[in-house]
Amino acid sequence: MPNHQINPNQWIDLYSDYLYNYTISRVSDREVAQDLVQDTFLAGLKSMKNFKGEASERTWLISILKRKIIDHYRKINSKKGKAEVRINYNGDSETEGDWLEERVADPFDKTAEDTMQNSELGQAIHNCLGKLPKKQSDVFKMKTIQGFETEVICNELNITASNLWVIIHRARTAMADCLKENWF
Amino acid sequence: MSEIKFFIPCEDANHVCDKTQYKEATLWEKIKLNIHLIYCRACREYTKNNTKLTKAIQKSEVACLDQKRKEAMKLNFEKALKEHSS
Numbered sequence: 077m078p079n080h081q082i083n084p085n086q087w088i089d090l091y092s093d094y095l096y097n098y099t100i101s102r103v104s105d106r107e108v109a110q111d112l113v114q115d116t117f118l119a120g121l122k123s124m125k126n127f128k129g130e131a132s133e134r135t136w137l138i139s140i141l142k143r144k145i146i147d148h149y150r151k152i153n154s155k156k157g158k159a160e161v162r163i164n165y166n167g168d169s170e171t172e173g174d175w176l177e178e179r180v181a182d183p184f185d186k187t188a189e190d191t192m193q194n195s196e197l198g199q200a201i202h203n204c205l206g207k208l209p210k211k212q213s214d215v216f217k218m219k220t221i222q223g224f225e226t227e228v229i230c231n232e233l234n235i236t237a238s239n240l241w242v243i244i245h246r247a248r249t250a251m252a253d254c255l256k257e258n259w260f
Numbered sequence: 261m262s263e264i265k266f267f268i269p270c271e272d273a274n275h276v277c278d279k280t281q282y283k284e285a286t287l288w289e290k291i292k293l294n295i296h297l298i299y300c301r302a303c304r305e306y307t308k309n310n311t312k313l314t315k316a317i318q319k320s321e322v323a324c325l326d327q328k329r330k331e332a333m334k335l336n337f338e339k340a341l342k343e344h345s346s
Contacts, residue, residue: 084337084341085341087337088330088333088334088337092325092330092333093324093325096323096324096325097322097323097324100323106323110325110329110333113325113333114333114336114337117333117337118336118337118340121337121340121341121344122344124344194319194320194321195320197316197319197320197322198320198321198322198323201316201317201320201322202322202324217324218327219282220282220314220317221317221322221323221324222324222326226282226284232327241275241278241279244278245274245275245278248278248281248310248313249306251313252309252310252312252313255313255316256309
């Protein structure tokens, strides 16, 4: 069994998007998700000596992240969390009849299965992104996922527009190949 | 006026196809791409995969961190790293 090495210097470059994507599908709040990812890296650093090398770094970090997410839910459901006013739409006889539309199931709402499939697909996409060279994945992410204008990306990364399109083309070809194997 | 070109080489076709994925191609470019696709099997294949990729990404709603936020995270982390190693 290969022994995995641990190297925190590259964690953020390699895993932050993957962890973030994992978190966002579970807590659905950007700020909270970002904080949890940050906490995970710091916690990973602290418990680095517990890393046995049996799993890959990413798996190990995910296992920390999972615990962080559970902790997060525990915290918001603790006494302090419950002290916040939360509106409960069903139950109370006094409020009965109000906000009726809130109680009707939204047919356009995603089912749990859809969400699960999407989060798996998201992870497959991040896996493939991780295989691209850094420059390609950076440009691809900015353009495709974050939806920045060509001009903005060019200024930010100091490249020409034709340069950008070449990078995009390579990234798209590689991504399509990579996803074809297990998704398309 | 220069001659209007109906036929474009594969590189140009792929470039237009990439632009189409971001809705940045002009109508005339799209017409030329489609003319090209009639007779070019390789580009048809590329266009098919490219469109699939765009759809997959839209459907998955993947998220990634903001570049600035990532930088901030890195700074924070490096500080912790220094403390940790010292």
